[in-house]
Amino acid sequence: MFIKKTLFSIISYCALIKTALSAESGGMPQLDPEFWFSQIFWLVFTFGLLFLILSKFILPNISSNLENRKSQILENIEKAEEQRQESEDKIKEFDKIIYESKVQAKNILNEAKKKISEDINNKKKVLEDEINSEIKAVENEINELRKRSPETINQIAISTSSDLLKQLIGADVNQSNISAIVEDLSKKEKGKYYGV
Amino acid sequence: MAANPMYQFNVYRIGPEIKLGEIDLSFTNASLFMVLSALTVLIIFKLGSKKNIIIPNKIQLLAELSYSFISKMISDTAGTKAKPYFSFIFSLFMFVLFCNMLGMIPYSFTVTSHIIVTFVLAAFIFIGVTIIGFLKHGLGYLKLFVPSGVPIVLLPLIVVIEIISYLSRPISLSVRLFANMMAGHTMMKVFGGFVVSLGIVGGWLPLSFSVALTGLEILVAFLQAYVFAILTCIYLNDALNLHH
Numbered sequence: 001m002f003i004k005k006t007l008f009s010i011i012s013y014c015a016l017i018k019t020a021l022s023a024e025s026g027g028m029p030q031l032d033p034e035f036w037f038s039q040i041f042w043l044v045f046t047f048g049l050l051f052l053i054l055s056k057f058i059l060p061n062i063s064s065n066l067e068n069r070k071s072q073i074l075e076n077i078e079k080a081e082e083q084r085q086e087s088e089d090k091i092k093e094f095d096k097i098i099y100e101s102k103v104q105a106k107n108i109l110n111e112a113k114k115k116i117s118e119d120i121n122n123k124k125k126v127l128e129d130e131i132n133s134e135i136k137a138v139e140n141e142i143n144e145l146r147k148r149s150p151e152t153i154n155q156i157a158i159s160t161s162s163d164l165l166k167q168l169i170g171a172d173v174n175q176s177n178i179s180a181i182v183e184d185l186s187k188k189e190k191g192k193y194y195g196v
Numbered sequence: 197m198a199a200n201p202m203y204q205f206n207v208y209r210i211g212p213e214i215k216l217g218e219i220d221l222s223f224t225n226a227s228l229f230m231v232l233s234a235l236t237v238l239i240i241f242k243l244g245s246k247k248n249i250i251i252p253n254k255i256q257l258l259a260e261l262s263y264s265f266i267s268k269m270i271s272d273t274a275g276t277k278a279k280p281y282f283s284f285i286f287s288l289f290m291f292v293l294f295c296n297m298l299g300m301i302p303y304s305f306t307v308t309s310h311i312i313v314t315f316v317l318a319a320f321i322f323i324g325v326t327i328i329g330f331l332k333h334g335l336g337y338l339k340l341f342v343p344s345g346v347p348i349v350l351l352p353l354i355v356v357i358e359i360i361s362y363l364s365r366p367i368s369l370s371v372r373l374f375a376n377m378m379a380g381h382t383m384m385k386v387f388g389g390f391v392v393s394l395g396i397v398g399g400w401l402p403l404s405f406s407v408a409l410t411g412l413e414i415l416v417a418f419l420q421a422y423v424f425a426i427l428t429c430i431y432l433n434d435a436l437n438l439h440h
Contacts (some may be wrong), residue, residue, distance in 0.1 A: 030205055038223075040313075042226065047291055052289075059286060
């Protein structure tokens with residue numbers, strides 16, 4: 001009795017589920033097997049075709065495109081690296097040239113400086129020599145003048161003293177006496193009068 | 197009838213009934229959208245791979261970005277050994293993605309919201325991965341069920357759990373995609389119905405929800421396609437690089 005009841009309830013449940021699942025009663029159309037085989041068939045057909053065409057015709061193209069781009073980029077990078085190296089070499093060369101020309105300019109400058117300073121020195125020497133010789137000549141002249149000055153002074157002293165005596169005494173005094181006195185004085189007092 | 201949120205998932209015949217013996221292979225709206233998705237994928241990638249230009253145009257960029265995206269995904273999850281399966285995973289991802297995305301167009305049909313479609317895909321992947329595993333490792337593939345470093349006492353339990361989890365892969369894979377798509381579309385339909393029934397006064401709140409849900413659903417459409425593909429990669433990784 002009990003088993004019968006449970007069996008009956010199970011069967012009625014199944015019927016309920018079946019009606020609930022059928023599309024007509026608003027259940028899930030997904031569980032209605034009416035078009036399952038059609039869906040499987042079309043799925044296999046479309047997906048199989050998609051897979052075949054993609055794998056045979058389209059994906060190899062994309063793959064080769066990507067490969068080409070990769071290799072092209074690598075090549076370009078290599079080329080760029082080469083050119084960079086080249087430009088670096090050129091910069092080095094350029095620097096070398098600039099350095100060399102700088103050195104050359106320095107040398108020229110130094111030479112010119114040397115030349116100028118030599119010239120100046122020469123001219124200075126010549127000038128100094130001239131000045132020196134002139135100074136010597138003038139010194140000689142002065143010395144001569146100095147040498148001669150005591151005699152002249154003596155004569156002036158003699159003539160002045162004889163004139164003075166003539167006016168004081170009114171008679172001529174012997175010239176030789178006066179000169180003897182003057183000479184004697186000048187010899188005695190040489191340091192005092194001439195600073196020699 | 198149109199207010200029923202499940203109505204959008206109805207499959208109906210387009211054109212004549214095609215029968216192969218007892219089996220009904222009629223062209224339906226589901227078939228139409230499968231064909232449309234496949235065609236869209238083919239057109240986009242045909243255009244994107246036509247010319248070999250160094251600096252790509254927009255469509256070529258799209259195709260190449262998708263290519264490298266999937267390629268990176270596969271090499272990240274399954275390593276270099278998975279390279280021969282690239283075309284399959286690429287087709288799988290694109291097919292699921294475009295089925296999901298075309299389903300976002302109003303009044304269109306979402307192919308992936310049908311459990312039978314996702315289950316066939318998942319079952320195919322499951323069987324394929326299992327075959328690859330046995331071909332690569334022979335009976336050694338069964339080591340997948342015996343994780344290393346487990347105490348011998350626990351081993352029987354662990355092996356049973358591992359076998360169950362392995363066998364449930366196709367179910368979880370298919371139900372995840374199917375349920376996500378169905379739930380999202382049902383929700384959008386329900387909120388759309390609210391907009392109509394609440395009218396100009398109260399309809400603004402569900403309308404804004406609807407707008408937000410549309411954005412979310414587009415995200416989900418992409419994400420579920422990605423999850424589907426990446427889980428396939430992970431299963432493939434188990435089969436190719438046995439490292440339990």
